[in-house]
Amino acid sequence: MQRVRYERDGKLFTEDVPAPEPAPGELLVRAEAIGVTLPTVRKVRAAAEPGPLGGEVAGRVVAVGEGVTGFSVGDRVTGLCFSHAYAELAVLQRTMTSRVPDRASAVEAVALVRSGLVARGAYEAGHPVPGDAVLVTAAASAVGCLALQYARAGGASRVVAAVSAAEKADLVRSLGADEVVLYTDASWGEPVDVVLDGVGGDLLGPAVRALAPGGRLVAFSSGGGTVDAYDLLVRSASVTGFHMARIARDEPVRYASWLADLWRRHADGALRAPVHAEFPLADAARAHWVIEERRNLGKVVLVP
Structure with a gap:
C-alpha cells in the first residue's frame, strides 16, 4: 500500500x-x-x-x-x-x-466529526449563556466554521469572527458571524463575553484583551502561547484549556451524546461543514x- x-x-x-x-x-x-x-x-x-x-x-x-x-x-x-x-x-x-451514517460521504465525515466535536466542546467549556457575545479565532478553519454555528444556535447576541485575511469574510458571515475582524486590526471591536481560541501563540494576548469584565477564554489550539496574568486580573477574566481526547477517554456517554447530536444537526441542515x-x-x-x-x-x- x-x-x-x-x-x-x-x-x-x-x-x-x-x-x-x-x-x-x-x-x-x-x-x-x-x-x-x-x-x-x-x-x-x-x-x-x-x-x-x-x-x-x-x-x-x-x-x-x-x-x-x-x-x-x-x-x-x-x-x-x-x-x-x-x-x-x-x-x-x-x-x-x-x-x-449511510446518508453521509467519507469526506463529509472527516470534515464534520472531529472538528464538530472540538467546536462543541470548546463552546461549552466557555459556559456561554444566551445573550453572550462570542468571538472565534481561526474562524474560517474547519473547527472555527462549526464553532461559529454553535455560537449562533446557542443564542449569542453577537458573533465575531477573527480571521487572517479579508477574503474569508464572506464564508464566516454565511455561517453566522455578525462581525469580521482581522488579526492585524488595532481593535477587535466591542469586548465579548467568550473567546474560543484556535490559534494560540502571539494571538493569545489580543484574544484576552478582547474579553469583557468576567469574560472567559477557551484555548483549544496546539499553538501554545503565554497569557499575561495582569490582563486577566484587570478584567476578572479566566482562561480554560479544552482537549477533546479527555472527553472521548473519560466521558464516553457525553462523547456519544455530542456525536449523535452532531449528525442530527447535520442531517437537519442546521450544521454545515x-x-x-x-x-x-x-x-x-x-x-x-x-x-x-x-x-x-x-x-x-x-x-x-
Whole structure:
C-alpha cells in the first residue's frame, strides 16, 4: 500500500509499505478520506526526526483486532489514527472510532466529526449563556466554521469572527458571524463575553484583551502561547484549556451524546461543514501548504 511520511526538513514523501495489522482494540480501515489538521502540519515543521502523520480517517473496516466489539468488516467508520493516517490503510483505536451514517460521504465525515466535536466542546467549556457575545479565532478553519454555528444556535447576541485575511469574510458571515475582524486590526471591536481560541501563540494576548469584565477564554489550539496574568486580573477574566481526547477517554456517554447530536444537526441542515479542497494522497505537501499559508476556507481533505 502507499503512505506518506516526512523527513527531518519537513519534506513529505510517498512510500510503498506492507499493510498494517490491527492490534487488540484496533480496527484496520481502507481510507476513503483523510482530514488534514493544523497540529499535524505544525508537527511536521517542528519535528527533529522523521515520523508518522496522524489524523482523521473515514472509510470501510477491512479487519478488526482482538477484543473489538460493535464493529464488523464492511462497516463505514471514521476516527482518529495516531500512527500513519496518510495511507491507503490506517489503524484506528476502537475508543476513538464511530459509525458514519449511510446518508453521509467519507469526506463529509472527516470534515464534520472531529472538528464538530472540538467546536462543541470548546463552546461549552466557555459556559456561554444566551445573550453572550462570542468571538472565534481561526474562524474560517474547519473547527472555527462549526464553532461559529454553535455560537449562533446557542443564542449569542453577537458573533465575531477573527480571521487572517479579508477574503474569508464572506464564508464566516454565511455561517453566522455578525462581525469580521482581522488579526492585524488595532481593535477587535466591542469586548465579548467568550473567546474560543484556535490559534494560540502571539494571538493569545489580543484574544484576552478582547474579553469583557468576567469574560472567559477557551484555548483549544496546539499553538501554545503565554497569557499575561495582569490582563486577566484587570478584567476578572479566566482562561480554560479544552482537549477533546479527555472527553472521548473519560466521558464516553457525553462523547456519544455530542456525536449523535452532531449528525442530527447535520442531517437537519442546521450544521454545515465546509470543505476547502480535496487532494490526492500523493499531493499531501500541497494540502499542508494551504493550511500553513492560512489559505483554507473550511476543511482540507486527502482522498487516496
